[in-house]
Amino acid sequence: MDQIIIFDTTLRDGEQSPGASMNAAEKLRLAVQLERLGVDVMEAGFPAASPGDLEAVRLIASRIRNAQVAALARASKEDIDKAWAAIRDAAHPRIHIFIATSDIHLEHKLRMTRPQVLKAAAEAVRYAKSFTENVEFSAEDGSRSDPDFLCQIFQAAVEAGATTVNLPDTVGYAMPEEYGALICYVLKHTPDIHKVILSVHCHNDLGLATANSLAGLKAGARQVEVTINGIGERAGNTSLEEVVMALYTRRELVGLTTRINTREIHPASRLVSMITGIVVQPNKAVVGANAFAHEAGIHQDGVLKNRMTYEIMEPETIGLSANRLVLGKHSGRHAFKNKLAELGYDLSDKDLNRLFERFKELADKRKEILDEDIEVLVAEEILRVPDKFELDYLTVVTGTVAVPTATVKLRIDGVEAQGAGFGVGPIDATFNTIGKMTHTRSKLVRFSINAISGGTDAQGEVTVRLQENGLVALGKGADPDIFIASAKAYVNGLNRLEYLKNNPSLSAEQRAL
């Protein structure tokens, strides 16, 4: 079986999803999970996009030791210098250069001729090669480009030293047979392409990203570019879990493997959703909440008799353990610490004590504490910035006849403050009251709520995205009571905004803590 190179771009193309931007600490946390998942390459960002992006890529490059860390650059010396500055400390750095090749992009965006683009691509690859052996070249909008020009530019890139060439379906326009045929064409008509890896990179505008990527692999491409949960620009990118599980489940038919530890798929999906606040649709293939749920009686009956009747994958394969009960009210500190280690957290004694207290509070309210509950506690406590505002208590009154009212007690710089206010609903009343009490003027640009596990006693996990004068902060809160979870998320977002406002010169890593 041939092994496919999994190139994950959740941290770069995925982050281009509307509202999905992540801070440096969140990116690092995700990078660690991607490494655990076993991706071969992770594209950590686009350093020329902003100083913050450069810092985040640098941070990831300095910590990740097993996977290759790629940085994106346009075909210009300035971009390549920034990309290299960000990844020079990586154990396995890769510079990823792109330039558009379709006539539409050449004429309207780049205003360059084909010979100019060809020259720019070759020069950029040659320049990147002076820093590292490992250079990828991408022909943006490749699927809408003249196939012969594609072959020409790939040949030029290979001659200049590219070790991977990538053919993106940038706008998600291709059909599977068409994309597969284009890959075949390029393999046949680019003289030196067999010396390098040919890669596929598809977008999901017509819901065909996975099908197109698989068609490309079947035609001979050996790298696939993907994101967790398929997040990305517009309708998203090809999703990692779909490609990996299709190759795994149908391995006898397809004959291709990956190095992915499939048991880390579900934790990775959860983490991306928790960090970005982008909830996974329940019917999403592989990682959706309903992906392994059997509602119809006839299906349930079949599954009970033999799982293979209606299940083509075992939930355990993607890390959804059948026995997800982890800890309870009587679990001690030692068991809690072991569980955290199992989930990949190595915390200081101080953080562990803080978290253990929160765990005990939660265990008093819920009988069963699942892995997901613990992940959320970590996100709340460990990603937390020093608190200017603290929520002391919240009471809401609501109902079919009552005017929704919130009474809130906060600690602002340690001093108690109390307030009350109305709203069109209890959450609006809570946010209005907190906003007034803290004299903050942030705009709520996203609010999402998610039940962490099943049952009416599940923790509600709320994510808010707040914006003020160009600064954006994400706040998270979890609690079995969704009003309290919302208030916690809002207060956490305000604290993070406050921290960013007061520390304009901090490095990306410090700004994120």
Ligand code: KIV
């Ligand atoms: O979709 C695309 O064309 C890209 C390139 C930058 C690789 O993301």
Ligand code: ZN
């Ligand atoms: Zn893309």
